[in-house]
Amino acid sequence: GDSVTQTEGPVTVSESESLIINCTYSATSIAYPNLFWYVRYPGEGLQLLLKVITAGQKGSSRGFEATYNKETTSFHLQKASVQESDSAVYYCALGEGAGNKLTFGIGTRVLVRP
Amino acid sequence: EAAVTQSPRSKVAVTGGKVTLSCHQTNNHDYMYWYRQDTGHGLRLIHYSYVADSTEKGDIPDGYKASRPSQENFSLILELASLSQTAVYFCASRTTYEQYFGPGTRLTVL
Numbered sequence: 001g002d003s004v005t006q007t008e009g010p011v012t013v014s015e016s017e018s019l020i021i022n023c024t025y026s027a028t029s030i031a032y033p034n035l036f037w038y039v040r041y042p043g044e045g046l047q048l049l050l051k052v053i054t055a056g057q058k059g060s061s062r063g064f065e066a067t068y069n070k071e072t073t074s075f076h077l078q079k080a081s082v083q084e085s086d087s088a089v090y091y092c093a094l095g096e097g098a099g100n101k102l103t104f105g106i107g108t109r110v111l112v113r114p
Numbered sequence: 115e116a117a118v119t120q121s122p123r124s125k126v127a128v129t130g131g132k133v134t135l136s137c138h139q140t141n142n143h144d145y146m147y148w149y150r151q152d153t154g155h156g157l158r159l160i161h162y163s164y165v166a167d168s169t170e171k172g173d174i175p176d177g178y179k180a181s182r183p184s185q186e187n188f189s190l191i192l193e194l195a196s197l198s199q200t201a202v203y204f205c206a207s208r209t210t211y212e213q214y215f216g217p218g219t220r221l222t223v224l
Contacts, residue, residue, distance in 0.1 A: 034211065038215075043217065045204065045206075045215030045218060046157075046206075046213075047214075047215065048212045048213070051212070053211065093156075095211075101159060101162075102157075102159075103156070104149075106155055106156045107151075107156065
């Protein structure tokens with residue numbers, strides 16, 4: 001079946017430092033899955049941070065970006081300068097087709113120190 | 115604003131008891147989902163539905179039933195709760211490429 005592997009947390013960084021969360025995937029049911037990053041802030045449900053549905057493209061949102069690399073089957077999430085408000089749990093996910101079924105990674109808890 | 119709400123937000127249940135988790139969406143979406151998350155695992159799909167009065171099995175349906183009485187409401191039912199069903203449960207509805215999640219229900223089975 002499909003699977004997603006991402007950086008184990010917690011990851012602790014200081015404000016204004018850079019952040020990278022690694023994500024690699026294995027898709028057995030579809031050649032080029034859609035790729036997503038979801039974020040969960042404390043007390044809230046998951047919300048979509050960014051998505052890329054075309055291999056080779058980059059998605060970006062709120063200063064975060066991720067590039068869909070089909071050669072390395074990776075979709076790493078990066079931010080050049082984090083803020084305390086970026087403290088959250090980040091989930092990498094892949095979807096079949098129009099996203100009917102999502103396969104999630106375990107989530108990476110990020111703590112940003114002021 | 116699109117919204118998915120869940121109730122209760124937390125629950126303690128006894129082994130062998132019946133538990134019903136409720137989900138309500140105001141998104142007017144056809145698809146709805148139930149996931150569970152355990153420590154060390156990503157979210158795993160239990161059941162989903164794409165129309166009222168119909169449900170489909172996800173990846174881990176054993177021990178769970180689902181009910182979709184209307185487009186807005188989707189319930190997850192544990193007829194005989196077990197210790198292994200202690201987890202956080204998330205409900206979601208979706209558009210074409212985005213799923214909207216509720217805040218989760220923390221279920222503890224003792």
